[in-house]
Amino acid sequence: MTHSTRYKNKIVVVTGAAQGIGRGVALAIAAEGGQVVLVDRSELVSEVAIEIEKIGLPGLMLLADLETYEGADSVVTQVLAKFGRIDVLINNVGGTIWAKPYQEYKPQEIEAEIRRSLFPTLWCCHAVLAEMISQQQGVIVNVSSIATRSIHRVPYGAAKGGINAMTACLAFEHAQHGIRINAVATGGTEAPARKIPRNANPMTEQEKIWYQDIIDQTVSSTLMKRYGNITEQVNAILFLGSEESSYITGTVLPVGGGDQG
Numbered sequence: 001m002t003h004s005t006r007y008k009n010k011i012v013v014v015t016g017a018a019q020g021i022g023r024g025v026a027l028a029i030a031a032e033g034g035q036v037v038l039v040d041r042s043e044l045v046s047e048v049a050i051e052i053e054k055i056g057l058p059g060l061m062l063l064a065d066l067e068t069y070e071g072a073d074s075v076v077t078q079v080l081a082k083f084g085r086i087d088v089l090i091n092n093v094g095g096t097i098w099a100k101p102y103q104e105y106k107p108q109e110i111e112a113e114i115r116r117s118l119f120p121t122l123w124c125c126h127a128v129l130a131e132m133i134s135q136q137q138g139v140i141v142n143v144s145s146i147a148t149r150s151i152h153r154v155p156y157g158a159a160k161g162g163i164n165a166m167t168a169c170l171a172f173e174h175a176q177h178g179i180r181i182n183a184v185a186t187g188g189t190e191a192p193a194r195k196i197p198r199n200a201n202p203m204t205e206q207e208k209i210w211y212q213d214i215i216d217q218t219v220s221s222t223l224m225k226r227y228g229n230i231t232e233q234v235n236a237i238l239f240l241g242s243e244e245s246s247y248i249t250g251t252v253l254p255v256g257g258g259d260q261g
Ligand SMILES: NC(=O)c1ccc[n+]([C@@H]2O[C@H](COP(=O)([O-])OP(=O)(O)OC[C@H]3O[C@@H](n4cnc5c(N)ncnc54)[C@H](O)[C@@H]3O)[C@@H](O)[C@H]2O)c1
Pocket: 015, 016, 017, 018, 019, 020, 021, 022, 039, 040, 041, 042, 064, 065, 066, 067, 068, 092, 093, 094, 095, 096, 116, 117, 120, 143, 144, 145, 146, 147, 186, 187, 188, 189, 190, 191, 194, 196, 197, 198
């Protein structure tokens, strides 16, 4: 448990907070004194809200589908109604739904991957910017991936490449407004079994082989020859979301054991 207070009195929105990296980020920010707003489309996010109450300020929990602009906009509206400002936005929703060579994807699957891993960040950045501009301050951290250079998840890689591009471009546009925008290019990360599956259908035998190919390629592309863990991702995200990184913007920080993505 950290004793830092980097997030004391900060209003911090964390998307995809019901499990995995988003949950880890939310718990760590609460432990540093931040007022966390947990956003997810799964009601399981209520379990994280209960955990947060035990370690910090009561977490506000909002249910929203961030694949829609209305979902993102409703989150910003509700946070402003309750707290009057947003200091930090952590765009964490995403994750590949399928694992297979590109030619095996159906067109509607390609669209679904882009909706899952690019649109929530596009929508949430758009929804929050007017407020951050009027505040003349704000910090955004986008959770990207080293999968921008990888196998068997081309649509997801394309979505995360889009996140890297919007991180750089938004930083250009909004440095003048006191807003910093960075991304973490997350590497393969060990996590407990997902309560909320990315894909509700069980994998076929062929899909299991393709998924193992991803794991093997991910490990071999690192210098350290291992997966990371949630804490290693959380540490980088919290650094970029805090004043410790006050002179860093427009950057994509690879957190992949030496895999630059
Ligand atoms: N886990 C890894 O190995 C890894 C590697 C590289 C990058 N990443 C990235 O890190 C981020 C988190 O990964 P994870 O493995 O912890 O995720 P996860 O799939 O375990 O959890 C994602 C969360 O987002 C929520 N969510 C999904 N779609 C949503 C929507 N439309 N609206 C609201 N909530 C929605 C889910 O309910 C879930 O709680 C993702 O952006 C992912 O691409 C993860």
